[in-house]
Amino acid sequence: MDPKRFQMVREAFDLLAELDAVEARQKLESLALDSTQKQLLTDMLNSDARVLELRLDHPDQLVLPVLASSYVGKQIGPWQIERVLGMGGMGRVFLARRHDGLFDGQVAIKFLNEQSAGNLFAKERAALARLNAPGIARLIDAGNDDQGRAYLVMEYVAGALIDAWCDQQHASVRARIGLMIETLHAIAHAHSQLVLHRDLKPSNLIVDASGRVKVLDFGIAKLLDGEDSDFQATAARYFTLRYAAPEQISGEPIGIGTDLFALAIVLYELLTDAHPFLTDESERHQLAERVLTGQPIPLSRRTAAASLTEALGSSGLRDLDAVLQRALDRQTERRFRSAMDFAEELDRILLDQPVLSRRPGWWALGLRQIRRHPWISLGTLLALSGLFISAVIAFQQRAEARRERDLARHQAARAERMAGFLSSLFESAQPRHSAGQTPTVADLLERGQQKLHEETNDDPLLQARLTVSLADTWRALGQLERAEALLEELIAQNPALNEDHKLAAEAYAALAKVRSFRADWSAALTALDAADRALEQVPGEPVLRANILKQRAMALMNTDRLDAAKPVIAKARDLLLPLADSEPEALIGAEALLATAAYLSGELTQSRDAFLRIVAMERQMGPGRQAGLVTNLNNLAAIEARIGLLDDAVTHYREAVNVGDRTFGADHREAALPRLGLGMALRQLGEATPAIEQLQQSAAIYQTWSGPEHPESRYADLLLAETLWLNGDHRVAKVALQRVLADNPMTPFQNGERDCRARWLAYALQLPDIAPRRPDAAMQSCRQALAADTSLRVLLDWLDGGPSADRQALRDRANTLKAPDRMLSNALQRESGGR
Template sequence: MAFFASMNNDNISDFDQAAKDGDTLGRLRALFEMAVDLPASERAAWIDANVSDIEERAALLNLLAADDGNGFLDTPVGDHAARLAPDEVTQVEGLIGQQIGAFRILRLLGQGGMAAVFLGERVGKDFQQFVALKLLRRGLYSDLEQRLFLRERQVLAGLSHPHIASMIDGGVTQAGIPYLVMEYIDGVPITQYASEQQLDVHARVRLFLTVCRAVETAHRNLIVHRDIKPSNILVDGNGTVKLLDFGIAKLIEEDAEAATVGVFTPGYAAPEQVLGGIITTATDVYGLGVLLHELLLGRKPEGNPARRPSSLIDYRQNGETPNDTKSAGAASPLILRKVLRGDLDNIVLKALAAEPDRRYASAGALAEDIERFLDHRPVRAHPPSRLYRARKFIVRHRGGVVTTVALVLAIFAALGLALWQTHIARQEAARANAMRDFMFSAFEEAQPSSPRAGPPKITEVVEQAMLKARDAAASNPRVYAELQTKLGAVLRTQGNLPAARNYLQHNYDQARIALGDNDSVTLDAGFELLNANILAGDYKSAQSLTDTLRSQITVRQTSERAKLLFNSAMLANKQHDLKRALAESQEALQLSRTLDDAGFLSDTLTMAATVQINVKDYVAAGKTTEELLLADTKNFGAQHLKVASAHSGLSRIYRLSGDLAQAEEHIKAALAIDEKVLSKDDWRRANHLNALMMVQRAQRNFQGALETASETLRIDKLAYGEDQPETANDLNNVGMFNVLLGKLPAAIDALHASLMAFEKKYGAEYPKTSITRASYGAALAASGDSVNGEAELRHAIKSQENEKEPDIELQIDLQGMLARLKLDKNDPKSALAIVDSIDALIAKQAKPDPGRNANTAVWRATALLQLEQFDQAQQSLATAETQLKLAVHPDPEMQIEVPLLQAIVATKLGDNIAAKNYAAAGQNLLAAMRNPPSRLGRLVQQSNATNQP
């Protein structure tokens, strides 16, 4: 009893509060929830201690009986089988295959309180017919049970409705068991169907209306269903609704004793069913109300009285879908709340009224109100209101009302338009005057007041103009914010990034204060600042600003959202987050196509192609850039900088695809346009020179590439300064071409300066820092400082291994450099261990490049040759030769190195004829190569030495 006492102390306040509120049903439910979890042996004592009211106790016992664990669904299957058939049948499977009437039993479909239902098939006909065959379970042979079952047969035989499962046959088995043969419905519960089909609110309401009309037919035949719930309303694959199971139906003219039979499903039962009251058509209306509530919200109503459905929607939650995915169509919470509020709220609450006389009188009355809702007519559940009826009239007769109102408003509109146009004209005139006055004053300020070497630079004029705009911003903040943004863009494009960022940051901060966060002028100021931060390599500030701007943009600001996505994709590309860059660049491109802005479309096409190149989708990048070239030529003319950039992009794609002739043609076209429209110091020219340098590198014109890289470095130093990423990248290029030309001191100086710049900007472990560190290490090793060179290489490799998402391609390149270093030091065992790790990395790739496999095979063969394992070396070289043939763009150095090594191995194995053939093939290819590496020259000497008689 101590257990009961503790429960009373903890929970009896729930009973008291329910009693104070007059919530009889709520108190009864609270009692039920506590009693149902108690062991059956302890329930009686607990009820005696806590429930004194006789009627309340009877209702509670009724509920507990309905939920009793000894009910039909909880009885073992074998026990049911014994009730369903003669004594010799002890298993349900014993009925499978038996024939009842004209039907053979196929399998068990389900079990209920009065009967078991089987799938049956008609026997002896030339057509196939499946049915649901219901047999009364043994043990329900009381007069009342017999009468209810026979009544169901009579009731169903008299019902004819397309949405009520029809009765086909009925009778009594040889064992004396009554049975019904019903239409078989292969469907799912209505709530499950609505959820799976993601039906919206109106579709669910129309589905519910079908149920109401079916129940209405039963009511007109003086039948109350009494157990309306989703499992008794199935929807088949064609979307047809069927109302099932009149096994607990009762006729209205039955005697009072039968009217109180407590057969119901807790959770769907009306209060009068729970309390043992009189059952009427209003009882089914309550069940329909519960069903409608569950269809709309995905859950049954709680409390008495029930809350308005719309009040249960948490419209403040994050995201665009409700928490419960079963609710109407997974609609936005705000939209769902708006649709439910008003008529549907009132309809549901009227159907769920605790007192039967306050509900709809029948399912037909409920159906009429549902139709009124769907037709935008006033519903009877809404309190009387002239304003409400007027609003419904307007919605229903929108066309006529709009026409009438339009005629009335036309006169006012004409007058208003004239006044509005006058106002707009005055605003535009004031804006134009402000800009004119400002520009005049700005250029006046640019006049020299003291001797100077020459005319002022454009950046000097712009900086003075921006200071002037800052001082005058208070008089017209919108105009001057626009001016600051445009002038800041000029500074940015002229390469003066520090000044541009300073002015643009001040402009953005002031615009937020004066105009608000989501004003289009404020957002444009933010986008220009974001672009400057990205170009300056300040990715941390750029990411913070991106997140801020994202929170400021509203859903309807399509142009602003497209600009943000464009800048965010640019930032993600710089941060090597290619997955995000690809998604955002494609979304920005899709939005830009809906805007009438040729310049922005050009920019987004360029960004999309850049990201496609970086993810190695060269086919898509080519199509995007071809579209860009055509669009820019049409919109801006053939001699425009945007057209030059499109040519530069195509050059890059053709180079990566192996078509060096086309790559060179397009980059030369870009530089020809640059020569006409840009100064020699413009940073945009440096971008195109970089593309030329990459073509020269692929052509093995290392001297030309070094000269181009040096010119790019000169321009970027002027534009960005000494410690910016572009400058550091140029230093790395200068260093690497000096390495390829054998100018090691100059190479080491340039690479060390690049490494220091990247470390200062990004830290020692950043990917670009690792790339430069590896190049620096390789240069040190080539100059003879193999100890420090190897240390730098291993540092770079370790940095990549510690990345959250290591770049496998970069790891392979770095370890390949280390393998070469070990081979040059004649350390074949260490080299083989490194080659093994490279092979493991290649195996992780979804589509390994055969050229990579050729590289590792050559390195393995070289190590084996140093170990004098000639047979194994020959096998590795054969593998390398095969892989080179499979490669799309085979490495020309490897194509020479393989036959030269084969010549050496063949000599070691005594095959001098093969050795001479291999040596001749390798030397012929070497003779045609421009700027061959010294390594290949040493191999030629070695192969010639081994072929001496």
């Protein structure tokens, strides 16, 4: 069935699925579909309506053989398709496994239904590549099959749908709210990358074996970085009516609030087992009208109200009702401005704190305080009673209270305007506001910059804060000149910086960061000097001071002033040590600079000590620091390997691999480097088989993510080829080395040591048409440039000596190295003749 005919079936299904069975059958007969289309539509209606959703926890329920069976057993790149997982409105999803034996792991491969949607698919690929958060299913690979059909390889999330998981685990009310908070954090990350989901529902929210939520299928996300106006027309057809916001049903502009509306419905259902706009399921056919014109049914009118009150208290139930009513408001501007705002309100409910979505009376606030701190209940009650009879309050106290109240209101209004700024950018991305063209991120920032000057002239302080944020976004996009010009204009013209010295310091620090990205270290230091002068007028602010010091240290280190950088880093660390509990990230940054400075100075023991401190802190910080933990475990292990602590190095490399696999997945790019290090450490210990296994996995990951020509892929292949050669497997070693030398046999890396290493190994393996017949002058020169007490120098000396090399003497040298290479030593012992 061609895509257009299938799309007719898909649209008909969306219409009929909302009718009862009798009405659906009657309507089906009147549709202008051919017999094949009607048969497929009948099959779909006979199945559960959710058959078109991605249901990774019940794959056997989701087979549509008429469309998908031909894919099973196919090989897509290195992936072998095993079975159908599901059919979505935008694509077909299959379970697959890597077939080449380099590593094992299941993935989900998604193909589009519509051949005409190539541009949309490219947008989906770009979106997923930007979304790198533990709560979002990861992109692993992408490409086209032998028929030109685009596909994505995504993380396969085994688990249960969020609603089924809650029922199976008999999850408490608080646990269900906690899962939604976790989901909102993931969605907030997507929104920060200018990606909307558009189709959030229980079947896209999977709870894995560890009890963590994963958001699936950003395949119909309304991306904001494309240039194809067809995207809006294509994507607009795809949403699930049960979780659709009013603006989706009516075809109005969508935005952040659209995703939050859907999640509010999901949470409402998790708590009540009912839809917020339906009295019961018999009213499903009226759902669209209810969402467009009705009001959500209050929680207090649901049968679950008693259990909700028991879990949260009557005040907590009213708070939760107010929060959900706000998220489900028909008017998008009345909803939460961000996913984090929604999450923070739910956090307040769990912490028994007042929410911002409603204003409880003072008596309710007092009772809430007593519940949170029962040990002061008597004193609190007396104080509350005293409020009834207190007749006089000092004039100064009233004036001070008014000032604090006015300041709080002013700050709240400013925060609201700041949140609204991002929301307005999403709305302006609609093609209807862009002459039918979907704007790029740069277009949005241009508009934001214009809106900034037009709408915030009455509040220079707000304008300055938003300008710093806007400039940082330009910097992140690589538009360094734009970012620098924006900050320089702000510093020169905005009067708020003369009054708010902290903000001035932040602006100068942002300018220094941009200049650092341009490697203009002298100009960066000039901006940091100005930041320091601004901070002289500001008491406290240890985190900001420390961050400015860290920027200064990096500038000094990059201008070969390492000795000057060290006391600056130490000062930053001293500022942050008392804040270890509240600002661990900032302290870790300072420790990392200390470790780096020590390493560059050759003080490897001190560098190792610093990394040990970092790793200890990150282990205590939980899921939020897993990515940093992988990096710093890898750094620690690399130093340990270099100073000969090989057992410790292997232990820490293994931990890095395990944490990386849990955090990113075993086939993610971030998992490649720890495996490379682990393979080399195992090689130094003489454990050939596991060493080769780790190096093969690392090389395969780099090739998948970066392509075989990327320097990282080539270096992993070089180390793999070298290790295979030492193990006597010359045939496979040649295959790996030929990948390294394929495009440029002489200088594949444009790096002296690596190029030297590759040429010598080609000579050892005598690759046809590539290897020199004898070492040339360049090879001899680079060999002599290496220190004599390294395993690489021993290896090259062996190769240069040929059959006449004194292998015993070389083996003795290899065994006395500070970081010996046992595989090299074993190979020397094994060899008795020529190469």
